[in-house]
Amino acid sequence: MSRLTLFKLLFVLFLFSCSDEESQFNTDESIQVYFERFENEALIRNIQVDLSDITSDIIDIGEDNIAGQCFFQSHAPNHITIDREFWDNATTLLREMVVFHELGHCYLGRSHRDSQNAQGFCSSIMRSGLSGCVDNYTSQTRTTYIDELFEL
Numbered sequence: 001m002s003r004l005t006l007f008k009l010l011f012v013l014f015l016f017s018c019s020d021e022e023s024q025f026n027t028d029e030s031i032q033v034y035f036e037r038f039e040n041e042a043l044i045r046n047i048q049v050d051l052s053d054i055t056s057d058i059i060d061i062g063e064d065n066i067a068g069q070c071f072f073q074s075h076a077p078n079h080i081t082i083d084r085e086f087w088d089n090a091t092t093l094l095r096e097m098v099v100f101h102e103l104g105h106c107y108l109g110r111s112h113r114d115s116q117n118a119q120g121f122c123s124s125i126m127r128s129g130l131s132g133c134v135d136n137y138t139s140q141t142r143t144t145y146i147d148e149l150f151e152l
Protein backbone atom coordinates (compact mmCIF):
# COMPACT_ATOMS: atom_id res chain seq x y z
CA MET A 1 0.00 0.00 0.00
CA SER A 2 1.39 3.36 -0.98
CA ARG A 3 1.67 6.21 1.43
CA LEU A 4 -0.98 8.16 -0.49
CA THR A 5 -3.51 5.32 -0.32
CA LEU A 6 -2.95 4.98 3.39
CA PHE A 7 -3.50 8.68 3.81
CA LYS A 8 -6.75 8.52 1.85
CA LEU A 9 -7.95 5.59 3.92
CA LEU A 10 -7.26 7.46 7.14
CA PHE A 11 -9.06 10.48 5.80
CA VAL A 12 -12.14 8.42 4.95
CA LEU A 13 -12.14 6.88 8.43
CA PHE A 14 -11.84 10.33 9.90
CA LEU A 15 -14.85 11.52 7.92
CA PHE A 16 -16.90 8.58 9.12
CA SER A 17 -16.01 9.13 12.74
CA CYS A 18 -17.00 12.78 12.37
CA SER A 19 -20.45 11.95 11.07
CA ASP A 20 -20.89 9.43 13.89
CA GLU A 21 -20.35 12.16 16.42
CA GLU A 22 -22.77 14.44 14.67
CA SER A 23 -25.53 11.88 14.82
CA GLN A 24 -25.10 11.65 18.60
CA PHE A 25 -25.72 15.38 18.82
CA ASN A 26 -29.06 15.25 17.10
CA THR A 27 -32.57 15.80 18.32
CA ASP A 28 -33.50 14.02 21.53
CA GLU A 29 -36.19 11.47 20.70
CA SER A 30 -38.67 12.62 23.34
CA ILE A 31 -38.28 16.24 22.18
CA GLN A 32 -38.68 15.21 18.54
CA VAL A 33 -42.38 14.50 19.20
CA TYR A 34 -42.86 18.19 20.06
CA PHE A 35 -40.82 19.32 17.06
CA GLU A 36 -43.28 17.36 14.90
CA ARG A 37 -46.21 18.97 16.70
CA PHE A 38 -44.69 22.39 15.99
CA GLU A 39 -44.33 21.56 12.29
CA ASN A 40 -47.94 20.31 12.22
CA GLU A 41 -49.31 23.40 13.97
CA ALA A 42 -47.45 25.54 11.44
CA LEU A 43 -48.83 23.50 8.55
CA ILE A 44 -52.41 23.92 9.86
CA ARG A 45 -51.72 27.66 9.56
CA ASN A 46 -50.27 27.30 6.04
CA ILE A 47 -46.71 27.89 7.23
CA GLN A 48 -43.95 25.56 6.04
CA VAL A 49 -41.59 24.71 8.88
CA ASP A 50 -38.64 22.34 8.70
CA LEU A 51 -36.92 21.77 12.02
CA SER A 52 -34.47 19.14 10.79
CA ASP A 53 -31.57 21.59 11.24
CA ILE A 54 -32.25 22.26 14.92
CA THR A 55 -30.61 19.93 17.42
CA SER A 56 -31.68 19.34 21.00
CA ASP A 57 -30.87 17.46 24.15
CA ILE A 58 -32.07 17.00 27.71
CA ILE A 59 -29.50 17.86 30.36
CA ASP A 60 -29.29 19.07 33.94
CA ILE A 61 -29.34 22.82 33.41
CA GLY A 62 -28.89 23.29 37.13
CA GLU A 63 -30.26 26.83 37.31
CA ASP A 64 -33.49 27.59 39.18
CA ASN A 65 -36.52 28.35 37.01
CA ILE A 66 -34.81 27.61 33.73
CA ALA A 67 -36.67 24.86 31.89
CA GLY A 68 -35.13 25.35 28.48
CA GLN A 69 -32.57 27.33 26.52
CA CYS A 70 -31.97 28.20 22.87
CA PHE A 71 -28.41 28.59 21.63
CA PHE A 72 -27.80 30.53 18.44
CA GLN A 73 -24.73 29.12 16.74
CA SER A 74 -23.14 30.75 13.73
CA HIS A 75 -21.18 27.68 12.59
CA ALA A 76 -23.64 25.00 13.63
CA PRO A 77 -27.41 24.53 13.77
CA ASN A 78 -29.25 26.30 16.54
CA HIS A 79 -29.51 24.09 19.58
CA ILE A 80 -32.18 23.65 22.26
CA THR A 81 -31.52 22.22 25.70
CA ILE A 82 -34.27 21.19 28.10
CA ASP A 83 -33.74 20.64 31.82
CA ARG A 84 -34.09 16.97 32.79
CA GLU A 85 -35.85 17.57 36.11
CA PHE A 86 -38.37 19.86 34.45
CA TRP A 87 -38.95 17.37 31.61
CA ASP A 88 -39.46 14.38 33.89
CA ASN A 89 -42.08 16.20 35.95
CA ALA A 90 -43.90 18.22 33.28
CA THR A 91 -47.28 17.47 31.73
CA THR A 92 -47.57 17.07 27.97
CA LEU A 93 -48.99 20.60 27.69
CA LEU A 94 -46.19 22.13 29.74
CA ARG A 95 -43.55 20.30 27.71
CA GLU A 96 -45.18 21.57 24.54
CA MET A 97 -45.27 25.14 25.86
CA VAL A 98 -41.57 25.11 26.75
CA VAL A 99 -40.39 23.45 23.52
CA PHE A 100 -42.57 25.82 21.47
CA HIS A 101 -41.17 28.79 23.44
CA GLU A 102 -37.60 27.74 22.66
CA LEU A 103 -38.49 27.16 19.00
CA GLY A 104 -39.99 30.66 19.07
CA HIS A 105 -36.43 31.85 19.76
CA CYS A 106 -34.42 29.25 17.85
CA TYR A 107 -36.57 28.87 14.74
CA LEU A 108 -38.88 31.90 14.51
CA GLY A 109 -36.28 34.33 15.80
CA ARG A 110 -38.72 35.87 18.26
CA SER A 111 -37.68 37.66 21.43
CA HIS A 112 -39.67 37.88 24.66
CA ARG A 113 -43.10 39.46 24.91
CA ASP A 114 -44.36 40.17 28.42
CA SER A 115 -47.76 41.81 27.92
CA GLN A 116 -50.75 40.46 29.83
CA ASN A 117 -54.52 40.64 29.60
CA ALA A 118 -56.97 42.10 32.15
CA GLN A 119 -56.95 38.85 34.15
CA GLY A 120 -53.16 38.93 34.43
CA PHE A 121 -52.62 36.03 32.04
CA CYS A 122 -49.60 36.22 29.73
CA SER A 123 -50.54 37.23 26.18
CA SER A 124 -47.81 35.05 24.75
CA ILE A 125 -45.89 31.89 25.54
CA MET A 126 -42.86 34.05 24.62
CA ARG A 127 -43.10 35.62 28.08
CA SER A 128 -39.78 36.03 29.86
CA GLY A 129 -41.03 34.56 33.11
CA LEU A 130 -39.80 37.67 34.93
CA SER A 131 -42.76 40.01 34.38
CA GLY A 132 -45.21 38.41 36.78
CA CYS A 133 -47.85 37.48 34.19
CA VAL A 134 -49.48 34.10 34.77
CA ASP A 135 -49.20 31.24 32.27
CA ASN A 136 -52.55 29.99 31.02
CA TYR A 137 -51.56 27.40 28.41
CA THR A 138 -54.40 24.85 28.50
CA SER A 139 -56.13 22.60 25.99
CA GLN A 140 -58.74 25.37 25.66
CA THR A 141 -56.29 28.26 25.12
CA ARG A 142 -53.44 26.61 23.23
CA THR A 143 -54.84 27.39 19.75
CA THR A 144 -54.91 31.10 20.57
CA TYR A 145 -51.40 30.96 22.02
CA ILE A 146 -50.03 29.08 19.00
CA ASP A 147 -51.69 31.62 16.66
CA GLU A 148 -49.91 34.33 18.61
CA LEU A 149 -46.63 32.40 18.47
CA PHE A 150 -46.76 32.41 14.67
CA GLU A 151 -47.82 36.08 14.88
CA LEU A 152 -51.15 35.52 13.15
Ligand SMILES: [Zn+2]
Pocket residue numbers: 101105112126127128
Ligand atom coordinates in the same frame (compact mmCIF):
# COMPACT_ATOMS: atom_id res chain seq x y z
ZN1 LIG B 1 -37.17 32.69 26.32
